Amino acid sequence: MEDKEVREYKKKILTLLLRKYQNSLSFQTGTPGKQRPQLTMAKSELAADYEDELDFRKREWIHAALKELSREGIIQVTWPKLKEHIQVHKVYLNFAGVERAYQLLGETPLEDKLRRLKESLSPLAAHPWVWVRSWQRETCARLEERKSAGLDADNPQGYDDLVKVLKALPELEDSTPKRVFSQSLFQDSKYFEKKLEGRLISLLRKIYPEELDQDEDYLDQVGIVNNPKLTLLAGPLIIHPDRDLSHFSGGLGLSAQSVKELIIQDIPAQTILLIENLTTYHEVLQAPPILPAPVLAIYTGGFPHKSAQKLLEKVSGFLENRRQGQGLEIFHWGDIDYGGIRIFEYLRRNFFPNLKPYRMDGVTYLEYESAGLPFGEDQAKKLAALLSDPGYSDWHEVIGLLLSYRKRVEQEGIRVG
Incomplete structure (x- = not known):
């Protein structure tokens, strides 16, 4: 019966050769090439065992494994001159033996x-x-x-x-x-x-x-x-002839089902303000920003989750169907950094083509830059890449300042009023 050690070395040899075969051009083309998959014993993962002077049996087991595989026509072994059956030089996998090699390993090709x-x-x-x-x-x-x-x-x-x-x-x-x-x-x-x-x-x-x-x-x-998320908003949004959300001075959190069932009757606002960060959203409810009132504030949480997207779609659809742009402006307020810029453009591209940035300009950046947070080379490369994207042409001044000072300004650090 074949020794357990010989069987293990047969598996190791076949695994190494099949790995080389699978990385070869012959495998990728499905046509055997001129060069067969091979391993040089002295440079292979078997070298340490093969040259182990404290346990000569390892070399004997490897030779026995090679002999068995050669007998089946799976491999061919070459030996240095005058060292035949003493010192293996190279082991080649025969293309005709590939299928049998997989069989011996019990693997699917x-x-x-x-x-x-x-x-x-x-x-x-x-x-x-x-x-x-x-x-x-x-x-x-x-x-x-x-x-x-x-x-x-x-x-x-x-x-x-x-x-x-x-x-x-x-x-x-x-x-x-x-x-x-x-x-x-x-x-x-x-x-x-x-x-x-x-x-x-x-x-x-x-x-x-x-x-x-x-x-x-x-x-x-x-x-x-992980758990259902509420969509937060506050301000003049009439969802029923006698239900105006502006009556709730602290705003409301709408469940996904509520957003789904919501039918907008009117938006008697002068301004809609989308807000990236939760802290700033709550500050806006306490101290309204310097924008034409009344203001409808909607918390997006960065890139808005699915229910928030549905609300934005309904607001956008209502405004489009009513064809009223008279006196109503839509702003987004977020961080002055790579992420904030991309969130703004996402909202403009997907919901509000006339969206304008609020307190995300060069003047605001310079006012708060000293309290900004440093960013690394990875963010700098991403910002620089935006300069060659036509979709971000409106941001060149802000991106230039970000790259010059290497600091990002978080929305929470900017005064509301």
């Missing part, structure tokens, strides 16, 4: 694993979100070229589940607690959190159209939350 992944991702070709379709198309193209495309080829079930999640996300009308989402999709309230959350976040960080700060922010944008 990599090309079959990649084909399985491609099949798993195929339903996403018809996904309603263009950025998901683009990822699917690019990834499947790489899989077709026999490249792993950064995927874990040994976990096809994980990608089946990920596809199931991605297909379900567009159907989420409101922000859905992750455990409710998991129970609905997998009949296990913790399955998403344990098995898929990390993989989904990793993917979103690569392909989501907006660059966000926290993992939670990415989940928010696709409708998954």
Whole structure:
């Protein structure tokens, strides 16, 4: 019977050779090339065992493993002159022995694993979100070229589940607690959190159209939350002939269902102010900003979560249908930094084409720069990249100041009035 040690060395040798084969042009093209996958014993991961002077049996076991594999035609061994069967030089994997090598290891051939992944991702070709379709198309193209495309080829079930999640996300009308989402999709309230959350976040960080700060922010944008979030607003918004939200001086927090059912009757405001940070939102309610009153204030929380997006859509839709721009201006107030600028443009692009910045200009920046927070080279490179983007042309002055002083000014540090 073959020694256990010999079997283990056979596995190690085959693993090393198949790894080289899988990284080779021969594998990627599917056509055997002139050069076979090979390892030089003296430079391989087996070298320490092979040259172990304290245990000569290791070399004997390796020789025995090589002999068995050679006998089956899987490999070819070369020896230095006058050292045949004494000192191995190189070990080559025969192309004809690849299938048998996988069999001995008890592994599915990599090309079959990649084909399985491609099949798993195929339903996403018809996904309603263009950025998901683009990822699917690019990834499947790489899989077709026999490249792993950064995927874990040994976990096809994980990608089946990920596809199931991605297909379900567009159907989420409101922000859905992750455990409710998991129970609905997998009949296990913790399955998403344990098995898929990390993989989904990793993917979103690569392909989501907006660059966000926290993992939670990415989940928010696709409708998954730890717990339901309220949408905060205060000011003149009439949702019923006898219900004007301005009567609630401390503002209101609307649930996702309330936002869904809300029908705007009128917006008798002179100004709408979108506010990035929660502290500033509460300060605005206590000390109104220097803007034409009355002011309708809406807290966005940075990039707005799904329910807040629905409210903004309703406000935007109402204003568009009423075709009233007379006397009503819409502002956004956020941090003067890379994130704040991008949030502003997101809101302008998706909800309010005539949106204007409030206290996010060069004069305000210079007034508060001394109390600003330093930022590093990574943020500087991202800011510099915006200078070449036509969509950020209005921000060149502010970006220039940010790059000159290398400080960001948080909204909370700026006076309301």
